[in-house]
Amino acid sequence: MINSMANTFSGGIKLNDGKELSKDAPITTILPGPEMVYPLLQHIGNPSVPVVREGDHVLMGQKIAEADGDLSAHLHASVSGKVLGIENRLTADGQAVPSIIIANDRRYLEIFYPENRKLRYTSRQTMLHAIREAGIVGLGGSGLPTYFKLLGANTRRIDYCIANLVECEPYLTSDYRRILETPEKIVNGLRIMLTMFPRARGILAVSDSNQEGYRALKECTRQDERIYVRRLHDKYPQGSERQLIYALTGRTLNAKMLPYEIGCIVNNTDTLAAINQAVITHEPLITKIITVSGDAVREPANFRVRIGMSYREVLEAAGGLKPGLRPEECVYLDGGPMMGHRIDPGLDIPVTKLSSGIIVLTRKSMQASDPSACMRCGRCVEVCPNNLVPMQLFKDTEKGNEHAFIRHNGLECCDCGTCSYICPARINLSSSIVQMKNQILHDPDLAGDYARRYVRS
Amino acid sequence: MNREEKLYDRTPFVRESLSTRDCMLLVLLSLLPCVGTAIYFYGMKALLMMLISMASAVVSEALCCLIFRRKQTVGDFSAVVSGLIGALILPVTVPLWFPAAAAAFSMMIVKAVFGGIGRNFVNPAMTGKLALTLLFYEAMQDFGTGAAGDAVQMADLLTGERAELMEILLGRAAGGIGTTSAVNVLIGAMVLLLTGVVSITIPAACLAGLVLTLILFGGYGLDPYRLTVNLIGGGTLFTAFFMATDYTTSPVTRLGRVFYGVLLGVLIAVLRITGIAGIGENACVFALPAVNLTARLLDRITMPRPFGIRNARRTIRYDQEADDSEIEVEYLDTEREMDDSGREGRETILLGLRPAGPEDSDFLLELRNDPVTRSNSFQTEEIRREDHENWYARALADPDTAIYLLTSVIDDEEYRFGQLRLHFEGGAAVISYTIAPRFRGHGLGRELLRLAEDAARLRPETTMLIGEVKKQNEASKKSFRSLDYQESELGDHLLYRKSLPTVV
Numbered sequence: 001m002i003n004s005m006a007n008t009f010s011g012g013i014k015l016n017d018g019k020e021l022s023k024d025a026p027i028t029t030i031l032p033g034p035e036m037v038y039p040l041l042q043h044i045g046n047p048s049v050p051v052v053r054e055g056d057h058v059l060m061g062q063k064i065a066e067a068d069g070d071l072s073a074h075l076h077a078s079v080s081g082k083v084l085g086i087e088n089r090l091t092a093d094g095q096a097v098p099s100i101i102i103a104n105d106r107r108y109l110e111i112f113y114p115e116n117r118k119l120r121y122t123s124r125q126t127m128l129h130a131i132r133e134a135g136i137v138g139l140g141g142s143g144l145p146t147y148f149k150l151l152g153a154n155t156r157r158i159d160y161c162i163a164n165l166v167e168c169e170p171y172l173t174s175d176y177r178r179i180l181e182t183p184e185k186i187v188n189g190l191r192i193m194l195t196m197f198p199r200a201r202g203i204l205a206v207s208d209s210n211q212e213g214y215r216a217l218k219e220c221t222r223q224d225e226r227i228y229v230r231r232l233h234d235k236y237p238q239g240s241e242r243q244l245i246y247a248l249t250g251r252t253l254n255a256k257m258l259p260y261e262i263g264c265i266v267n268n269t270d271t272l273a274a275i276n277q278a279v280i281t282h283e284p285l286i287t288k289i290i291t292v293s294g295d296a297v298r299e300p301a302n303f304r305v306r307i308g309m310s311y312r313e314v315l316e317a318a319g320g321l322k323p324g325l326r327p328e329e330c331v332y333l334d335g336g337p338m339m340g341h342r343i344d345p346g347l348d349i350p351v352t353k354l355s356s357g358i359i360v361l362t363r364k365s366m367q368a369s370d371p372s373a374c375m376r377c378g379r380c381v382e383v384c385p386n387n388l389v390p391m392q393l394f395k396d397t398e399k400g401n402e403h404a405f406i407r408h409n410g411l412e413c414c415d416c417g418t419c420s421y422i423c424p425a426r427i428n429l430s431s432s433i434v435q436m437k438n439q440i441l442h443d444p445d446l447a448g449d450y451a452r453r454y455v456r457s
Numbered sequence: 458m459n460r461e462e463k464l465y466d467r468t469p470f471v472r473e474s475l476s477t478r479d480c481m482l483l484v485l486l487s488l489l490p491c492v493g494t495a496i497y498f499y500g501m502k503a504l505l506m507m508l509i510s511m512a513s514a515v516v517s518e519a520l521c522c523l524i525f526r527r528k529q530t531v532g533d534f535s536a537v538v539s540g541l542i543g544a545l546i547l548p549v550t551v552p553l554w555f556p557a558a559a560a561a562f563s564m565m566i567v568k569a570v571f572g573g574i575g576r577n578f579v580n581p582a583m584t585g586k587l588a589l590t591l592l593f594y595e596a597m598q599d600f601g602t603g604a605a606g607d608a609v610q611m612a613d614l615l616t617g618e619r620a621e622l623m624e625i626l627l628g629r630a631a632g633g634i635g636t637t638s639a640v641n642v643l644i645g646a647m648v649l650l651l652t653g654v655v656s657i658t659i660p661a662a663c664l665a666g667l668v669l670t671l672i673l674f675g676g677y678g679l680d681p682y683r684l685t686v687n688l689i690g691g692g693t694l695f696t697a698f699f700m701a702t703d704y705t706t707s708p709v710t711r712l713g714r715v716f717y718g719v720l721l722g723v724l725i726a727v728l729r730i731t732g733i734a735g736i737g738e739n740a741c742v743f744a745l746p747a748v749n750l751t752a753r754l755l756d757r758i759t760m761p762r763p764f765g766i767r768n769a770r771r772t773i774r775y776d777q778e779a780d781d782s783e784i785e786v787e788y789l790d791t792e793r794e795m796d797d798s799g800r801e802g803r804e805t806i807l808l809g810l811r812p813a814g815p816e817d818s819d820f821l822l823e824l825r826n827d828p829v830t831r832s833n834s835f836q837t838e839e840i841r842r843e844d845h846e847n848w849y850a851r852a853l854a855d856p857d858t859a860i861y862l863l864t865s866v867i868d869d870e871e872y873r874f875g876q877l878r879l880h881f882e883g884g885a886a887v888i889s890y891t892i893a894p895r896f897r898g899h900g901l902g903r904e905l906l907r908l909a910e911d912a913a914r915l916r917p918e919t920t921m922l923i924g925e926v927k928k929q930n931e932a933s934k935k936s937f938r939s940l941d942y943q944e945s946e947l948g949d950h951l952l953y954r955k956s957l958p959t960v961v
Contacts, residue, residue, distance in 0.1 A: 010764070015471070154870070170471060242765060252765035261895070337470040361470060368464035372477055372533060375575040378709035387761040389709065412763040417469035424477045431467045444828030445929070449894060451828060 008233035009243040011385040013418050015236045015338075017209075018171040022293040022300035027177050029304040030317045036079055036104050036308035037089050037350035038064060039097040043137040044144050045071030050100055054085045061111040061284055064100050067132070073145045073353075074135035077102060078286035078306035080109040092311075092334040092349050093341055099350070102308070113282045119188075124155070124196050127279050134278030135285050135353075140164060140239075140268030141335065143354050146275070150196065153260040160249055161193040162266045163204045165213070166232060166239035169336025172357045174289040175269040177302045179206070179213040182273075183220045187227065189272025192279050193265065194226055200265070202227040203248055209234040236338065237416040241266050243385050255412045256449040291357040292318040295365050296330045305351050312347035315358055331366060333359040338417045372425045380419035380429055386412050390419035390429045397436040402446060405436055411450045413437055480654050481534035484699075487648035488538075490641035491545055491695070495634040499549040503634045507544040510556035514540030517561040521569035535574050539563055542699060543582040545635025546692060547589075550599045559585030579749040580706045583696075587742050598739075632692055632738060639689035646698040655702040658711060662718025663697040663725075664688060670726035687729065696741040697721075706749040713755040721748045808901075810861040810877065810908050817862060818849050820873055824891045833930040857881045861912060863892075863905050874901050877909050885921040886913040892932075902936040913957065924953040 041047040048065035052058060058077045065075035084101040091097050117126070132147035163186060167175040178186065190202045204221070206213050208231050221227045232238050232247050242253045244266060251262045259266050267275070270289065277283045286307055293300040298319030305314055311334070321330065327345035334343045335356055343349060347358075380390040388409055396405040405411075413433050420430040441447045495503035518536040522529045530536075540560045547556055563581035571577050590597045626639045636642065649655045668684055677683045687693065701707065701721055708717050721744055728740035813821070822845045824830060831837045852858050859881070863874045875892035888909055892901050906924075913919045924942065926933045927950055934951065938944065942953035 013473075156870075246764075254763065254765035257765075331465050331470060333470055337468075339468060340470070341468075342466055342470070359470075363465060366465065366470060367472060367474060369476065370460075370464065373530070373573060373575045375477060375535075375704045376707075376709055377480070377704040378707075378714075381709045381761070382711075386764040388763055389760060391709065392760075408760075409763040409766065412766065420467070421469050421471065422473045424473075424475050424480055426472065426476065428467045430469065445832045449829070449897065 007231065007247055008235060009238070009246050009385055010387065011383050011418070012235040012237060012243070013383050013422060014234065015170055015421070017234075018293065018295075019173050019176065021171065021295075021297075022291055022302055023173045023176055025173075025177070025299075025301045027174075027181060027289055027302045027304050030309075030314065031106075032079065032104055032306050032309035033313050034104055035084075035310070036077075036081070036102045036306070037099050037310070038075055038077070038102065038308045039089065039091050039099040039350065039352055040065055040075065041091075041097045042075070042143065042307075042352040042354055043073045044142070045069065045073070045148070047098065048072055048075050050086055052083045052100065054083055056083045057081070058083060058102065059109050059111045061113070061286060063133075063135075063284070064102075067135075067145070070151065071145060071148050073137050073147075074133065074284070075100075076135055076284040076286050078308050079104040080107055081105040090349055091352060092343055092355065116280050117282070119192065119195060119280065122195070122279065127192060127196055130279045130282065131275055134274065134283065136271060136274045136278060137285075137353055138268060139270035139274060139285075139288070139353060139356075141339075141354055141356060142268075146267070146271060149260075150265070152258070153197070153265055155197050156199055157263055158197040158200045158260060158265055159263040160245075160265070161190060161197055161200045161202045162244065162248060162264055163190050163202065163269065163272055164239055164241070164244055164266055165204055165206045165210075165217075165269050166244065167269070168207065168236045168239035169338055169340075169357075170236075171293040171359050172291045172336050173293070174291045174302050174356060176210060176213060178269055178273065178289060179210070180216055183213075183216045185273045185276050186269055187217065187220045187224070188280070189267070189274070189276040190227060191224070192275055193267065193272070197265065200226075204229045205232055205244060205248055206230070207232055207234050207238065236418060237385060237414070240385065240414050240416055242414060255414070285353060288351060288353065288355055290314060290351060290355055292359075293357065294333075294360040296321055296325055296360040296362045298322045305355075307351055307353060309351050310347065311343070311349050311351065311355075311358055314351065315347060315360070321360065325362065329363055331361050331363060333357075333361070335359075337361065338421070339415060369426050371427045374423075374425055374427055377424060379422045379424065383418045383422050385416060385418065386414055388412060390433060391427075393433045393436075394427065394429050397432045402436070402440055406440065406446065410437055411440065411447065475653075477533045477535075481538050483652050483654045484538050484649065485534065485541065487645040487652075487654075488541055488545070488635070488699070490644045491635035491638070492541070494636075494638040494641045495545060498637065499634050502549055502553075503544075505553060506547060506549075506551075506556045506634065507541060509553055510544035510560045511537050511540035513557040513560035514543065514564050517564035518569065521565055522573075525569065527573060530573055533574065536564055539568075539581045543585050546582065546586055546633035546695065548597065548599060548632075549634050551589075551596055555589055555593075555596075559589050562588055575705050577705055578753065579746045580700055580703050583700055583742060583745045587746055590739060590742055626689060632690065633695070636692040636695035639694055642694045642698060646694070649698065649702075655698070656714070658714040659702050659707060659718040659721075660697040662715045663701055663722040664693075666719035666722025667693065667726045668722070670723045671730070675726070675730055687726070691729070691738050692741050693725065696725075696745060700741075700745060701748075706752055708752050708755045708759065710756060710759045710761055712761075713752075713759040716755050716759070717748060717752060720751060721745065724748060808863060808865050808874070808904055808908070810905075810912055811864050813853070813860040813862050813876065815850075815853070817873070817876075818846055820862070821845070821849060821860075821876055824876055824893060827891075827894050829894060829897075830891050833927050833933070835925075835927070852878070859912065859915075861908075863901065863908070875905055877905055877912065879909065879913055881916055881919065884918055885923050886916070886919045888913075888922060888924045897932065902932055903939055906936050906940055910957065920957055922955045922957060926951045926953065 046068035049068050050065045052064045058064060060077060060080045062077050063074050064077050067073050081103045084103050086098055086100050088096040089099040128147060128150060136146040138144040165175055165179060194200055194202050204217050214229060214231055217229045221229060230248060245251055245253055245259060245264050253262055274285050287304050288307055289302060290305045291302050292315060301318045303314060332343045332345050333340040337359055374391055384390055392408050393405060393410045396408060410433060415434050417430040420428055423429055441451055444451055514536040515531050519531050543560050543563060544556045563585035567579055567581040567584045568577045650657055671684055671687055672679055708714050724744040725740045728744055825840050852860060859879045861877045865872050874896045877890045880887040890905050913922055924937055937953040942955045945952050
């Protein structure tokens with residue numbers, strides 16, 4: 001039997017998850033407008049290299065940029081149309097990235113896809129090749145090219161293939177809907193992983209609060225001897241890789257290590273569905289499921305969106321802001337409110353492989369207030385999932401003392417933001433700590449082995 | 458970005474609603490039963506004391522913010538709380554300027570001088586009372602009776618005069634105006650605990666420490682009367698629940714809080730048993746500030762260990778007993794059994810050097826370009842693939858250079874742990890080596906150096922081994938030193954030399 005821990009980890013916090021706004025909205029496909037923007041860097045590693053030129057006509061599913069090396073990914077057109085050019089465009093994290101601009105001819109002509117593969121007759125090599133060809137990267141936000149991740153994993157040393165279906169960020173319900181509507185796609189993705197790792201067991205990890213999803217998955221996997229469905233306590237950040245692995249298997253991972261070193265491979269819901277698509281139907285990664293939600297959105301929804309579509313069009317499809325609300329009264333977020341980025345209300349940014357949601361919150365509901373003095377209440381210490389002392393790390397950051405920061409294990413921080421969430425004095429613990437951490441990680445002398453997990457070029 | 462905008466610009470974008478002020482207001486709420494006790498038993502004077510104390514505290518803090526040019530902090534209500542607590546622990550017989558002075562002292566000297574909220578290292582209210590006790594000892598011992606009838610003093614209780622426990626529970630005992638009714642203190646404490654403002658750790662540890670010390674050293678053994686009196690009298694409960702749990706002066710780690718609480722309980726008991734502090738009431742007055750001083754130290758020594766830091770990866774440990782370079786590979790750090798596929802979780806592997814070949818070019822390039830390697834090497838720029846391949850081809854062909862890989866074969870697969878390059882020149886072999894990043898920190902460098910000696914001997918004319926290392930490269934320094942190389946400085950590098958005894 002699987003050795004289980006208490007299905008949870010130490011620290012963490014139960015959040016108001018706001019999922020009731022969009023969890024009952026079935027996934028609907030929305031079509032994009034006239035202009036599609038494809039940033040060449042939607043992953044960790046080197047930007048991809050365009051293989052089309054201005055004036056070329058492309059089909060939906062056609063490769064428009066090639067991976068530059070192993071730690072990079074291919075990029076595909078999600079519509080058919082003409083290439084308008086390659087220029088720098090802003091992406092959700094505020095960087096201007098060279099992007100391929102394509103005019104959508106609205107005909108959605110596809111490239112030719114060969115017949116579906118049968119899993120039983122597909123070799124590991126073929127699977128890896130298909131995953132690479134489809135341009136799949138870690139779709140939970142990590143952006144690590146999946147091909148690269150699987151390449152590093154020794155097939156005989158992996159005992160657990162874990163599907164991270166927890167979706168612990170508030171407001172996001174894309175995984176939730178996927179599990180309810182098309183669980184077979186996720187499970188098939190996991191079956192493909194299990195074929196690649198013959199000694200492994202598969203675990204579908206869902207949150208305790210997702211009873212319906214749990215049942216749907218159990219139904220789906222009744223015949224699978226190697227797959228287990230496990231419920232984990234509804235606590236943030238249960239979806240964080242290290243905490244997830246611990247809650248399911250009892251194995252611990254520190255920030256210098258990668259999961260395959262303790263025999264685990266963790267994949268996000270979307271990634272598994274994309275793997276299934278790529279391996280069986282040869283389809284590349286061209287769509288994403290995005291949740292549009294928040295107390296300022298008129299009709300919160302879950303959309304199947306083509307990569308390259310603008311955020312503005314996606315928000316409009318959800319009815320835009322509630323009547324009477326002006327953009328200045330709201331805060332627009334890419335991703336969830338705990339770990340997402342703030343984006344401009346103009347929303348002139350494209351959906352990429354790493355997008356997961358557009359959340360718009362009214363400023364009033366955010367109760368933002370100025371930070372006041374730390375009173376050493378110790379709440380941040382209680383909730384940190386990695387047993388760190390955020391108030392100490394914050395002090396080290398304020399003083400710019402990098403060595404003390406490292407000594408106090410600041411590099412183990414997983415960016416979850418729970419400390420800032422709970423601080424009664426509203427101190428911006430997590431953003432300062434993360435800033436200092438990133439600063440140190442760029443310096444290999446200081447960071448040492450911690451830099452392994454951060455291979456951004 | 459203006460200040461207003463900055464508020465909306467930091468992750469996370471949602472927050473827990475409990476703020477500092479909310480905490481303080483909840484504390485005030487939980488003190489209401491004690492306020493009730495004070496007014497019921499001691500009437501108007503008590504009310505005046507409380508009002509004066511709170512007002513004095515607020516005014517003092519506001520003044521200090523002005524003097525020290527800080528932002529006004531009275532809005533967070535911490536001064537009001539301190540002021541109220543400061544009054545509740547005083548006897549009713551003191552002149553009205555005592556609470557005013559104590560509050561001013563606690564806000565100005567104990568808190569503001571050190572930087573305001575969060576920076577003081579002793580409890581303001583208690584230190585105020587301590588100051589009064591030291592300066593006006595006699596006045597502070599007179600607890601009077603107020604309207605309580607013939608209340609019994611704590612001192613009398615301890616020396617043997619019995620009193621109705623019920624009386625003490627309800628408050629008909631002498632003590633600080635708000636602390637005498639155990640029932641009301643406990644009701645207030647429940648409010649604090651249930652709302653999550655304080656955790657039970659410190660009070661529980663304190664009371665446990667107190668009771669244990671009394672049982673062992675109190676001289677009355679398990680006498681329930683004595684134990685109960687000590688628990689519910691003398692302001693013990695009030696101190697344990699309302700004052701020892703003050704955030705700023707208590708540790709932040711769970712283990713630290715346990716030690717802190719126990720230390721406080723033990724100290725209170727000791728002071729009462731030995732009578733050093735005078736009557737029983739004073740034990741808390743001296744004990745709390747003393748224990749406060751240990752809070753930061755306790756924090757430092759009970760700092761939690763980060764999750765997973767004792768790495769659970771494939772650690773490679775050198776087995777001292779074995780000959781050859783036999784290394785133990787531990788798959789998991791935990792004691793858990795892995796699964797029923799029969800693997801134990803521990804293996805012994807054999808390390809060896811194998812001569813490098815053209816197929817190892819990529820591996821070597823990766824090693825050379827690893828950021829940590831580069832910072833420790835003499836050439837820190839990134840090496841291009843074609844340059845590397847040219848260099849490698851020449852090195853393989855060079856008769857005076859030997860390149861080896863440190864490898865092991867596990868489950869029919871070869872694992873490469875690092876590389877070794879020997880350059881032979883005039884009877885000396887110059888060593889340079891790199892261990893792959895994921896296998897560092899396990900003594901493999903040392904193993905490699907050990908094997909290097911054997912490799913160097915393949916050239917019989919070699920009599921000396923030399924290694925050159927950058928001063929910051931701690932790992933290499935350790936490895937060379939542990940193998941009895943002689944260290945000397947060469948500019949800003951270190952030179953390690955060892956002569957090879959000729960093998961007969």
